[in-house]
Amino acid sequence: MSAIKYSKPPNRLDAALSSARPLLAQRAIERATQNLAHLGDECAAYVDQLIGSLRELFDLYVVDRRADALADMYQLSLRFIGAASLAGCADLEVAAKSLCDVIDGMLERGETEPEPIRVHIEAMRMLRHPAALGGAGTELLAGLQRVRVRFAMSSDATSPDAKTSDTLVID
């Protein structure tokens, strides 16, 4: 059996909190919430920029299907999470998480099928303006969920009947 050493170092975070001026947590949370509200416009611009970058990367990926481009798209998809909801498009954030799942699953299995990524990017572009979608946003997300289930979780996602075109079509 290997040796295990236990120690009880002082909790410096606790000490820092204990030595501070008294401030009610509720007030601190309110202030933090107000601070985040001021980031809305910045986040909206950032999300637009991310969608543009994602589409550019995808166009390159369709040509050469390199794994590192796939990894780059995963990195970009991650960046939507947090920013999109502050920009007022929480559904876009759900779609971005779904795309993370899909790309992660594809990377893990060495798959290169671009279609599930394409439908996600197109859906995200539409979800950027939720008011224009009306109730269609929910249907879009339901479609993406079906794509996600196939490509993020199914080991036979590359089978001929696992194409996304019969699941979700975005023109």
Next chain:
Amino acid sequence: MQSADPSRTLFNLENAQILIVDGDPMSMSIMSQILAGFEARHVTRCDAVEEAELKIRDQSFDLVILDPGTLGPGGYKFIHWLRRKSTAPNKFASVLIATGHCQSSRVSEARDSGANFVLAKPLTPTAVFDRIMWMARERRPYVECKVYSGPDRRFREGGLPLGEPGRREEDKIDESLLTSERELSQSDIDAIMTPTRRAQ
């Protein structure tokens, strides 16, 4: 551990030395704004692990917050390095992982790295407050063994340090969470990070 009631809890980060490591500038801004609301005044921001390592060698931190997903393969290695190679007090600093994508392979990697908690993005001030309070209140011993350095992953009478074979049947975490391919919820993540005995 129960959540702190914000209407009855005093909370002020003005004296805390905080390091944020995040490769995404907007994510960094969001966390910075939350911490500013919490009165944090000593916040060091790094967008790469190499820079963060230099800061760790140079000054003391009470809290390290990072998103390994935005930092490439070095993200989790940084926590591993912090726990194993850095010196006190930083070695024992509270480490909070805030990540946007919580698939099980990453959460288990986070658990094994020696982080205190994993927080799923999108971040809310309430969730960040809650986690910081958890870390401030926790009294888990620090464990160092061949394969793991970090806070004891056994809460009350929970599991064993990583890599140590349990002698009791009930000394195990819920392995189904580690093999699950579905996206994990915050409660799933908590279950992995804080293993407890299961009824057999």
